[in-house]
Amino acid sequence: MTLRRGLLILALLTPGLGVILLMIGSVFYVAVMQSVGFYNLTGEDSFSLEHWRKVLDSKQFGRALSYSAYIAVVASIGSVAIAYPIAIWLRRPFRGSLVISALLKAPLFVPGLVASFLFLNVIAYHGIVNQLLMWIGITNAPIRLQNDRGAWGVVFLQLWKNMPFALLLLTGAVQSISDEVLDAARDLGAGGFDRFRKVIAPLTVQAMQASLIIIFIGAAGDFAFQVTAGPTNVQSMAQYMVFLKDSFGRWNQAAAVGLSLMVLALFGSLMLAFTARILSKSGKW
Amino acid sequence: MVMLLESNAIPKTAKRKAGTLNRVLMIVLMTACAIWLVVPFTMAVLWSMVDPQTGWEYPDLLPPSLTLLRWAEVWTTTALPQALANSYMLAPTVAVITLILASPTAYCFARFDFPGKGLAQILTLLPLVVPGFVLAIFFSSLIFSLGIYSRFLSILMAHCVLFLPYAIRVMTVAFGQVRQDLIDAARDLGASPLAVFRAAYMPALLPGVLASLIIVFIQSIEEFAIAFIVGAPDFTTIPSILYSYLGYNFIRPNAAVVSLILVVPNVLLMLGLERLLKSANPAQSGVKG
Numbered sequence: 001m002t003l004r005r006g007l008l009i010l011a012l013l014t015p016g017l018g019v020i021l022l023m024i025g026s027v028f029y030v031a032v033m034q035s036v037g038f039y040n041l042t043g044e045d046s047f048s049l050e051h052w053r054k055v056l057d058s059k060q061f062g063r064a065l066s067y068s069a070y071i072a073v074v075a076s077i078g079s080v081a082i083a084y085p086i087a088i089w090l091r092r093p094f095r096g097s098l099v100i101s102a103l104l105k106a107p108l109f110v111p112g113l114v115a116s117f118l119f120l121n122v123i124a125y126h127g128i129v130n131q132l133l134m135w136i137g138i139t140n141a142p143i144r145l146q147n148d149r150g151a152w153g154v155v156f157l158q159l160w161k162n163m164p165f166a167l168l169l170l171t172g173a174v175q176s177i178s179d180e181v182l183d184a185a186r187d188l189g190a191g192g193f194d195r196f197r198k199v200i201a202p203l204t205v206q207a208m209q210a211s212l213i214i215i216f217i218g219a220a221g222d223f224a225f226q227v228t229a230g231p232t233n234v235q236s237m238a239q240y241m242v243f244l245k246d247s248f249g250r251w252n253q254a255a256a257v258g259l260s261l262m263v264l265a266l267f268g269s270l271m272l273a274f275t276a277r278i279l280s281k282s283g284k285w
Numbered sequence: 286m287v288m289l290l291e292s293n294a295i296p297k298t299a300k301r302k303a304g305t306l307n308r309v310l311m312i313v314l315m316t317a318c319a320i321w322l323v324v325p326f327t328m329a330v331l332w333s334m335v336d337p338q339t340g341w342e343y344p345d346l347l348p349p350s351l352t353l354l355r356w357a358e359v360w361t362t363t364a365l366p367q368a369l370a371n372s373y374m375l376a377p378t379v380a381v382i383t384l385i386l387a388s389p390t391a392y393c394f395a396r397f398d399f400p401g402k403g404l405a406q407i408l409t410l411l412p413l414v415v416p417g418f419v420l421a422i423f424f425s426s427l428i429f430s431l432g433i434y435s436r437f438l439s440i441l442m443a444h445c446v447l448f449l450p451y452a453i454r455v456m457t458v459a460f461g462q463v464r465q466d467l468i469d470a471a472r473d474l475g476a477s478p479l480a481v482f483r484a485a486y487m488p489a490l491l492p493g494v495l496a497s498l499i500i501v502f503i504q505s506i507e508e509f510a511i512a513f514i515v516g517a518p519d520f521t522t523i524p525s526i527l528y529s530y531l532g533y534n535f536i537r538p539n540a541a542v543v544s545l546i547l548v549v550p551n552v553l554l555m556l557g558l559e560r561l562l563k564s565a566n567p568a569q570s571g572v573k574g
Contacts, residue, residue, distance in 0.1 A: 009399050016390025016453050017409050023424075023446040024411045030430070031423040039430055089310065096311050103318040109555045111507040113527045114544045118325035121332060121537070126343035128324065160321075214413070221416025224509060228531045238418040242514070245422055258419040265416055 031262075034255035041251060051252035060240060061257065065264065068220050068237040071151065072268055075158035075219035076212045082159065083166035083211070087174045088200065101171065105164040115161055116228040119153065120146060146229065153229040158219050166211040173207035174200060201280040208280070209273040216269035221261060237261040333541035359542045368521040369546070375437065375522065376505040379444040380498045383452045386445060387497065391456030395463075409454075412447045417510035420447070425515045436520035443511045448504050452497045459493025492561055499558045503551050523547045 033039050037048035055061050086104065090097050107115065123129050123145040130142040146153070177200060185199045201208070223238040230236065235243060237257060244254040334351040335341045337358075341348040359365055394406060412420070420443070428439045467485040476484060509524040516525060527547060530540035 006399075009393055009397055012389040012393035012397075013405065014389075015386045016388075016449055017405055019386055020409055020411055020446055020449055023442075024415060024420075026427055027415070027420055027423045030427045031419065034423070034426065039426060041426070041429060094307050100311065100314055100318070103322065104314075106322055109503075109552055110548055111509070111524060111551075113509060113524055113531065114548050117527070117531055117540050117544050118329055120531070121328045121541075122325055128328065131344075131346075217414055217416060221418055223418050224528070238416060241418060241422060251426060254422060258422060261416055261419055265414070269414075 028262075031255045031258050034252050035259055037252060039251075041249065052256045055253050055256040055260070060235065061260075064235045064237050064240040064257075065260065067151070067234045068222070068261070069264060069268060071154060071158065071222065071226075071236065072216045072220035072264075073272070074155055075162055076215040076269075076272060078155070078159050079162040079166040079215050080170070080208055080211050082163050083170050084196070084200075087167055087170040088196070090171055091174050091177075101167075104167055107160050108164040108168065110161070112157075112161060112224040113228070115157055116225055119157055119160070119229060123153065147232050149231045149233060151231050151234075154222070154225045154231075157225045157229055158215075158222070161225075162215045162218065165215065169207040169211045170204060173204035177203050205277055205280045208276055212272045212276055213269040216272055217265040220265045220268060237264065329541045329544055332538050333545055335538050337538075355538045356542055359539050363526070363539070364521050365523075365526055365543065365546070368523050368526045371437075371520060372506050372522045375440060375444065376502045379441060379448065379505040380501040382441070383445050383448050383501045384456070384494065384497050387449055387452035387456050391453050392460050394453070394457045395460030410450050413450050417447075417508075418514070421510040421514035424511065428515070436516050439515050440512055440520070440522075443515060444505045444508060447508070447511065448501045451500050451504065455493050455497040455500065456490075459490045459497075462493075463489040495561055496558060499554055499561070503554055506551060507547070 030039055035051055037051065038045045090101055110118075121127060125142050125144060125146070127145075129145065130139075133139050134142065181199060181203075182195060185195045190198060221238050222236055223242065226236040226239050230239075238261065241254045241257040241261065244250040244257060331348055331351075332341070333355055334353065335348045335355065336350040336352045337354060339349045390409070394402065424443050425439070428442075433439055463486050468481060471481045471484045506522075507524060508522075509528065512520075512522040513525045513528060516522060523543060523546060527540060527543040530536045530543060
């Protein structure tokens, strides 16, 4: 590669990739520096691990971390688990399959806050779900479903919003498996589940990993669903971070929480993707 | 075509069984979809039209009377017109700037081979893997320390970077579809660079350009974390107004109005986008996560 060509490539990459690296790099740098006592909006800058210690010692942090990890794992695995059978069913086009697939993917285009609002309406104290439960006779009085302690509302919203994304990626992957391969597996006596375990899963593992990673990261960093529909006795990591920043401007501690959230998002999603790969390649499950 | 192939490959009884199964599955799924989409959206529309005089209270299944008063009230008494103006000024600007920033990189990815290209392509996805609120909070602290006080400019910058991955991806596919033989033919016939661009590049790029503009536009309108953290409290966008009605002051009819204002134009744009992508290349133009 000549110098001229190299310079041209660099020049072409600068406005796109260069801008991304500069900005994400600076944001990351500011977060790291703030977490150890620099970039203070008020007061002196000085190196200190005190902010990390305060955050790591607090009970709230531990709860937020495990809560966000829990939501992220359930959302990513749940979305993929629901999307797989639908993707396989829609593998070959049939009458109405396009409509079905469009309807199923619609939540992709509904912003998170709107999704929250729609959901809150449906599960409201005198909402349609409660009326239905009373009408069937399961309960005598309406149940308080909003901000439930088990975080079922958040889990439902995560699945509603993310399953279509997994479906989008998995449909493409499943459709690219040729009929010959599946027919061969069928001829060799593989049942439905075996075909999935030994043929479909290994051949679509990349799409599965991409879905798991993106959904995990989004759900781990969730703020909107948690604040509107989540339990009030526990905070998600993003919510806790915003809370620290807003109450008494504890930016340094917020930075420590933010970095922990990034670590959770990165390691959690990679671990999940790695596990998915090992399992699908070995076929022993 | 597929049906024909199927009928040759699979015995008739099996086919009939599969057909019935599909029909049953479809009815089940259509019902689920109705509950999944129709009920929630109908309730939003109804709530946005509840008459403040009569209200909508238990045990009425439907509101006793409908009116557009709420829409008028939200429009005249809240910051919604300003938020709409902000959002709809921000989004097209973001879409155009992002396209301009993304194009050279996309061109490079599509038409050059160089060591480290794979890594470079993965690195462009960085904005997608950093949780939105982390990015928002530390971006706001970055712009404070840089002394940038324009909210519009700050959100604009953040949105451009945040949505660059989509634009780069879409435009890389578009540049990949420009045919080298057409470029060569135009050059051989003595076309000027501009004429080469018009004859060989434009037709292949146009769907990608429109797709990139629409995708980034929609993302920017819907984006909440940065608009909320960086913009609060004086610069409002549609999602931050909606959030204010969902928080401590939960005002259901107002939230319904704003939800519909946020979601309906985007759905229409999305439908347009889908047509566009189908006309271009359905297999390659999809946004990859």
